Amino acid sequence: MPNTPIEISVAAPAYNEAENIAAAVTEWREYLERHPAVGAWEIVVCDDGSGDGTGRILEDLQAECPQLVVVTFERNRGAGAAIAAAIARTRLDWVVLLDSDGQFPIANLDPFIERIQAGGGPAFAGARIRKADSLPYRWGSAASGAVSNLLHRTRYRDFNSIFKVVRGPLFRALPLESAGMNCSTEITARVAELGHAWVELPIEHRERGGGSRGWRFWRGARDRALFVGYLGLRHWLLRRGVLRAQTPPAHVPASLQELR
Ligand SMILES: Nc1nc2c(ncn2[C@@H]2O[C@H](COP(=O)(O)OP(=O)(O)OP(=O)(O)O)[C@@H](O)[C@H]2O)c(=O)[nH]1
Numbered sequence: 231m232p233n234t235p236i237e238i239s240v241a242a243p244a245y246n247e248a249e250n251i252a253a254a255v256t257e258w259r260e261y262l263e264r265h266p267a268v269g270a271w272e273i274v275v276c277d278d279g280s281g282d283g284t285g286r287i288l289e290d291l292q293a294e295c296p297q298l299v300v301v302t303f304e305r306n307r308g309a310g311a312a313i314a315a316a317i318a319r320t321r322l323d324w325v326v327l328l329d330s331d332g333q334f335p336i337a338n339l340d341p342f343i344e345r346i347q348a349g350g351g352p353a354f355a356g357a358r359i360r361k362a363d364s365l366p367y368r369w370g371s372a373a374s375g376a377v378s379n380l381l382h383r384t385r386y387r388d389f390n391s392i393f394k395v396v397r398g399p400l401f402r403a404l405p406l407e408s409a410g411m412n413c414s415t416e417i418t419a420r421v422a423e424l425g426h427a428w429v430e431l432p433i434e435h436r437e438r439g440g441g442s443r444g445w446r447f448w449r450g451a452r453d454r455a456l457f458v459g460y461l462g463l464r465h466w467l468l469r470r471g472v473l474r475a476q477t478p479p480a481h482v483p484a485s486l487q488e489l490r
């Protein structure tokens with residue numbers, strides 16, 4: 231097992247990231263090309279109806295990087311839709327999900343690759359040691375994370391982290407339905423619903439490279455509260471056997487019975 235090269239798909243959403251996307255894709259490409267444990271790799275970016283030239287930059291990058299796959303939305307559909315489309319388009323054994331604004335150094339992947347080579351998985355998550363966000367956003371994320379842990383009877387340090395490393399078939403089978411900025415929370419909850427424990431590893435999180443935050447605090451906080459409530463209700467109904475969980479892909483143990 232240790233010497234089997236790992237096949238990795240990087241999946242990322244992008245909305246008006248003209249200032250960041252070239253540096254991000256180049257950083258990912260160089261890392262994947264050079265990492266001794268990485269075999270086949272691809273980068274899948276979903277351009278979520280950007281209007282700042284992000285699409286053209288991606289086209290230029292594709293000319294020199296055949297492993298770069300671009301999914302283009304004609305209009306902006308929100309991070310949730312962009313993330314789901316990028317994941318669905320991946321093809322390889324392991325999928326790494328992260329943002330394309332440069333806030334997640336790809337070098338964070340080192341310890342995850344070691345764990346995968348040691349036979350770990352199927353679901354790893356990056357817990358941000360220090361969130362490079364302003365206080366209200368850090369507080370908001372901590373509060374919603376605490377409520378999600380309560381509702382899902384889990385104890386994750388960073389329930390809302392978007393930095394995920396998951397077995398491809400499992401990730402591609404998740405019926406993701408969140409629209410805006412709640413996809414990370416949904417992914418954490420849905421994998422937990424299937425009876426998998428996320429293995430959390432500490433990661434670095436840095437300031438956004440350029441460009442500005444594309445969402446408003448109070449609207450984001452309201453949507454997050456509503457979504458956490460919805461996931462909590464789903465989980466409660468699953469536990470009571472009122473709802474049936476999605477049928478997990480063949481290789482995932484039907485450990486859902488334990489939840490009843
Ligand atoms: N804001 C926003 N981001 C989107 C959208 N669609 C895709 N994205 C991407 O989703 C990722 C996360 O969005 P960010 O705006 O960085 O959210 P954030 O990290 O909470 O906020 P920042 O601290 O400003 O980076 C980025 O890679 C965006 O390019 C969208 O409709 N709105």
Ligand SMILES: [Mg+2]
Nearest residue numbers: 329331333438
């Ligand atoms: Mg960001």
